Amino acid sequence: MKKLVLASVSALALLGVAACSDSGTDTTTTQSTTPPAAEQPMQPATPNANPPADNNVQPAPAPTAPAN
Numbered sequence: 732m733k734k735l736v737l738a739s740v741s742a743l744a745l746l747g748v749a750a751c752s753d754s755g756t757d758t759t760t761t762q763s764t765t766p767p768a769a770e771q772p773m774q775p776a777t778p779n780a781n782p783p784a785d786n787n788v789q790p791a792p793a794p795t796a797p798a799n
């Protein structure tokens with residue numbers, strides 16, 4: 732039982748050291764996301780879209796007397 736506990740603790744320690752170590756081989760760089768100067772921005776598909784339908788819709792008036 733002691734060997735199993737010791738092996739578990741050793742494995743956790745090894746994983747902890749491996750996760751926190753700095754190998755120094757990270758050579759990744761970031762790149763700009765701006766488009767090239769020759770590329771034009773996108774234009775809307777329909778610049779002169781139809782206006783919305785009539786917006787003068789009023790709610791129905793409330794009833795004056797309760798229904799029996």
